[in-house]
Amino acid sequence: xxxxxxxxxxxxxxxxxxxxxxxxxxxxxxxxxxxxxxxxxxxxxxxxxxxxxxxxxxxxxxxxxxxxxxxxxxxxxxxxxxxxxxxxxxxxxxxxxxxxxxxxxxxxxxxxxxxxxxxxxxxxxxxxxxxxxxxxxxxxxxxxxxxxxxxxxxxxxxxxxxxxxxxxxxxxxxxxxxxxxxxxxxxxxxxxxxxxxxxxxxxxxxxxxxxxxxxxxxxxxxxxxxxxxxxxxxxxxxxxxxxxxxxxxxxxxxxxxxxxxxxxxxxxxxxxxxxxxxxxxxxxxxxxxxxxxxxxxxxxxxxxxxxxxxxxxxxxxxxxxxxxxxxxxxxxxxxxxxxx
Amino acid sequence: xxxxxxxxxxxxxxxxxxxxxxxxxxxxxxxxxxxxxxxxxxxxxxxxxxxxxxxxxxxxxxxxxxxxxxxxxxxxxxxxxxxxxxxxxxxxxxxxxxxxxxxxxxxxxxxxxxxxxxxxxxxxxxxxxxxxxxxxxxxxxxxxxxxxxxxxxxxxxxxxxxxxxxxxxxxxxxxxxxxxxxxxxxxxxxxxxxxxxxxxxxxxxxxxxxxxxxxxxxxxxxxxxxxxxxxxxxxxxxxxxxxxxxxxxxxxxxxxxxxxxxxxxxxxxxxxxxxxxxxxxxxxxxxxxxxxxxxxxxxxxxxxxxxxxxxxxxxxxxxxxxxxxxxxxxxxxxxxxxxxxxxxxxxxxxxxxxxxxxxx
Numbered sequence: 001x002x003x004x005x006x007x008x009x010x011x012x013x014x015x016x017x018x019x020x021x022x023x024x025x026x027x028x029x030x031x032x033x034x035x036x037x038x039x040x041x042x043x044x045x046x047x048x049x050x051x052x053x054x055x056x057x058x059x060x061x062x063x064x065x066x067x068x069x070x071x072x073x074x075x076x077x078x079x080x081x082x083x084x085x086x087x088x089x090x091x092x093x094x095x096x097x098x099x100x101x102x103x104x105x106x107x108x109x110x111x112x113x114x115x116x117x118x119x120x121x122x123x124x125x126x127x128x129x130x131x132x133x134x135x136x137x138x139x140x141x142x143x144x145x146x147x148x149x150x151x152x153x154x155x156x157x158x159x160x161x162x163x164x165x166x167x168x169x170x171x172x173x174x175x176x177x178x179x180x181x182x183x184x185x186x187x188x189x190x191x192x193x194x195x196x197x198x199x200x201x202x203x204x205x206x207x208x209x210x211x212x213x214x215x216x217x218x219x220x221x222x223x224x225x226x227x228x229x230x231x232x233x234x235x236x237x238x239x240x241x242x243x244x245x246x247x248x249x250x251x252x253x254x255x256x257x258x259x260x261x262x263x264x265x266x267x268x269x270x271x272x273x274x275x276x277x278x279x280x281x282x283x284x285x286x287x288x289x290x291x292x293x294x295x296x297x298x299x300x301x302x303x304x305x306x307x308x309x310x311x312x313x314x315x316x317x318x319x320x321x322x323x324x325x326x327x328x329x330x331x332x333x334x335x336x337x338x339x340x
Numbered sequence: 341x342x343x344x345x346x347x348x349x350x351x352x353x354x355x356x357x358x359x360x361x362x363x364x365x366x367x368x369x370x371x372x373x374x375x376x377x378x379x380x381x382x383x384x385x386x387x388x389x390x391x392x393x394x395x396x397x398x399x400x401x402x403x404x405x406x407x408x409x410x411x412x413x414x415x416x417x418x419x420x421x422x423x424x425x426x427x428x429x430x431x432x433x434x435x436x437x438x439x440x441x442x443x444x445x446x447x448x449x450x451x452x453x454x455x456x457x458x459x460x461x462x463x464x465x466x467x468x469x470x471x472x473x474x475x476x477x478x479x480x481x482x483x484x485x486x487x488x489x490x491x492x493x494x495x496x497x498x499x500x501x502x503x504x505x506x507x508x509x510x511x512x513x514x515x516x517x518x519x520x521x522x523x524x525x526x527x528x529x530x531x532x533x534x535x536x537x538x539x540x541x542x543x544x545x546x547x548x549x550x551x552x553x554x555x556x557x558x559x560x561x562x563x564x565x566x567x568x569x570x571x572x573x574x575x576x577x578x579x580x581x582x583x584x585x586x587x588x589x590x591x592x593x594x595x596x597x598x599x600x601x602x603x604x605x606x607x608x609x610x611x612x613x614x615x616x617x618x619x620x621x622x623x624x625x626x627x628x629x630x631x632x633x634x635x636x637x638x639x640x641x642x643x644x645x646x647x648x649x650x651x652x653x654x655x656x657x658x659x660x661x662x663x664x665x666x667x668x669x670x671x672x673x674x675x676x677x678x679x680x681x682x683x684x685x686x687x688x689x690x691x692x693x694x695x696x697x698x699x700x
Contacts, residue, residue: 235426242391243440243491244414257430 004078004091011074015066029334076311097311116312119290124319126210126291127274131267134214134221138266141218142225143255147234165219173212173283180208180284201286209284209291216280217273221266228262229255261337268324275320292316342369342526343404343417343494345390350399352385352551359385361551362399367529367544372521374530374538376575377548383531384423384499386548390529391420391497404494419488420497423504425480427472433459433483434468440491458486461523463516478509485520495527502537514540535575539563547571563621565607569695572619579625579665581618581639582697585610593694599659602637604692616694624691625667627655627677628684637692639685641665643677657685 042050077093085091096106104113141161149157164172179185180202187199202208232255240250256263281291296316299309328335345367352360360382367373375383388394390401392413401408403417413420419440428436434455435442441451452468459465462482467475475483481501488496498517502510518541521528532538538545539559547554547562547570555567559575566572573580583597585606593606595618602618610616627643641657653676655667667685669676677683 233424233426235422235424236428238393238413239420239422239426240428240439240443242393242413242418242420243443243487245439245443246414249443254428 004087004093007074007077007093011067011070014070015062018066019061026335033334072310073314075307076314078307080305080307097305097308098315100308101312101315115290116292116295119292119295120315120319122290123275123292123316124323126206127271130210130213130217130274131271133210134217134270135263135267137214138218138221138225142222143229143251145222146226146229147232147237161219161222169216170279170283172216173280176208176212176215176280177203177283180211203284204286204288206286206289209281209286209289212280212284213274213277216277217270220269220273224262224266224269225259226262228259228265232258260331261333264328264331264333264337268328271324272320275316341417341492341494344369344402345495345527345529346400346402347386347390348400348402350386350389350396350401352382352389352394353397358551360389360396363551363553364399365546365553365556367527369527370525372518372528372530372541372543374532374542374545375548376532376535376538376545378533378574381548382551383533383548385551387420387497387499387529387531390495391418392416417494418497419491419493419495421484421488421499421501423499423501425484425501425504427480427483427487429472431472432468433464433470433472433475436472436483437468437486437490439487444491454490455486458490461489462486462520477505478513481505481513482516485517489520489524493526495529496521498528498530500531500533502532503534510537517541539575545575547574549574566619566693566695567607569617569619569697572617572693572695577622577666577668578619579622581620581663583616583618585612585614585616585694587612592689595694598661599639599663602692603689604637604694605690606694608695610694610696615697617697618692618694620687620692622654622666622668623670624687625665625685626673626687627657627667627669628674628686629677629681636689637687639665640682641685642682643679645679646676657683 076097100106103109182199190196240254278293296312299305299312347363347365350363377383389396437455437458438451464482502513546556549570555571562575572578581597583595586594586596588606595602604618641659643657645656647654653669655676657665
């Protein structure tokens with residue numbers, strides 16, 4: 001068993017290890033993709049600027065990104081202790097927080113923690129669904145922006161897309177709640193036209209939540225898609241058409257493969273953000289909706305069990321990263337591709 | 341299967357701009373026809389109109405007797421080879437070629453067999469598994485041709501497909517294209533700004549300028565009997581002398597130029613007093629250093645420079661007022677004069693032609 005003191009030394013080393021691993025991974029990816037080595041970093045920037053850039057980026061990455069995350073991981077393996085016992089003999093590493101997530105108890109493994117596990121699974125599945133729906137909605141928009149709209153029309157459309165996002169996202173969630181509520185705009189309209197006899201429970205069926213989350217991340221999807229679609233060669237689309245392809249075939253087999261990296265980039269962003277959404281599920285979720293993030297939130301601020309909260313947060317993060325990396329591998333995309 | 345392409349008073353306008361202006365033309369089935377013209381003359385617009393990407397603003401287009409109005413590029417019996425080739429980079433060579441068949445629901449085994457056949461037609465057998473970026477420029481060219489031929493078009497349209505290749509390959513691909521066209525026997529409509537390409541490959545050439553078809557004819561007709569000053573100067577090298585027609589009779593005209601009075605053919609029946617330009621090809625201009633043998637048409641010049649090219653010699657001359665004239669000497673012609681010396685350039689009246697001066 002590693003002692004906590006050793007754990008902290010490891011913690012400080014980890015950012016550097018992680019950097020080395022990621023660097024090596026990128027290098028391997030580049031080699032596999034046949035990317036030739038560019039001139040050296042210091043050769044291009046000169047020593048003073050090079051050192052400054054490394055330090056600036058390094059401090060930011062290590063102190064503001066890596067260390068907080070790593071200390072959270074560290075915390076997730078510790079007991080919940082009163083402050084005066086932290087660092088004392090009872091402060092050892094443990095798996096009890098993860099055990100609690102799986103079995104609903106820190107000691108017993110006799111029954112599964114059904115409520116939390118189901119919320120976790122539902123969050124992942126719902127987020128995948130939201131990502132897919134978001135893509136279906138945003139692809140035509142991005143295609144239109146990138147390939148059809150020109151000049152003033154393009155600028156107007158971009159403003160129309162962006163302007164609603166000046167509204168605070170919690171405010172926007174409440175607006176969605178009002179629109180979708182039992183006596184809200186949509187129900188009133190549908191009742192007024194006579195298409196329905198009873199108001200629809202949009203919130204109970206999670207329709208409001210899905211609509212809110214899909215809308216919240218449209219820009220995250222539209223812009224990577226726009227970028228990718230913009231760079232597809234027009235002649236290729238025309239060539240496919242000239243060879244007799246119907247429009248859907250061109251999109252499916254010419255445009256989308258060419259824009260694969262942008263699609264993956266947009267989908268990754270939306271998926272990660274949707275799984276981590278907190279405000280929208282709280283505001284728009286129905287009485288039976290259990291998004292995973294509010295559960296994590298409760299570990300910290302309702303149960304006051306920070307180590308358990310850390311474990312829950314880490315489970316969510318690790319689960320999402322694993323899923324995204326698997327998906328990228330299946331699509332034969334490297335990390336470098338989606339960063340393009 | 342091959343088809344006739346007929347244009348009847350086709351006009352294409354983009355807003356105020358007329359890209360193609362009242363073009364009428366028949367391209368016979370199985371013909372290799374080229375549109376030749378400088379960039380911006382409307383030839384690409386015309387090709388895109390035939391392929392269906394642009395609708396004519398006026399006029400009628402028929403392919404194989406069928407009116408093409410309202411028929412999209414995916415339903416026309418044409419295939420277009422793009423200037424950039426537009427090969428699909430994420431597909432292999434064979435998949436590229438088979439794409440048109442895949443769209444038509446042809447089973448995989450069948451379309452790969454067909455792709456292999458076409459690879460043989462374009463002399464790329466056994467290269468079907470390669471990625472596009474593993475091919476050279478000339479090979480990509482052939483893949484683009486094979487991909488277009490795979491859908492068995494009745495008309496193949498080619499938009500300056502050789503312009504990205506280097507000179508040597510370009511000359512090789514000219515012969516190749518011509519050979520492929522003879523083998524498959526379908527109508528080729530080819531677009532180029534390179535008169536060498538047009539002359540070597542085509543059965544007939546249409547010279548375009550400012551959206552209009554200036555002249556249609558075989559390469560020899562365009563070269564020997566141009567109908568306009570533009571055609572005379574655009575097709576092949578030519579020497580020009582401007583002047584005024586003095587008198588005209590029996591299809592010949594006497595034209596007064598700053599270099600003297602010259603006699604030349606007068607196919608446009610220019611009358612006395614008309615301002616005209618005399619065109620004479622470099623190979624018709626023969627340098628003389630002795631003045632014993634007076635010819636009808638003779639220009640006094642001094643020789644500026646010689647460029648020896650093995651089978652021919654370029655003799656660059658200038659008249660007293662600085663007009664540049666070029667004479668081409670073959671190996672059997674008399675020896676070239678020495679640079680710096682004075683000389684005379686003679687030409688036969690039959691080898692020169694008088695046309696109305698180009699309206700700028």
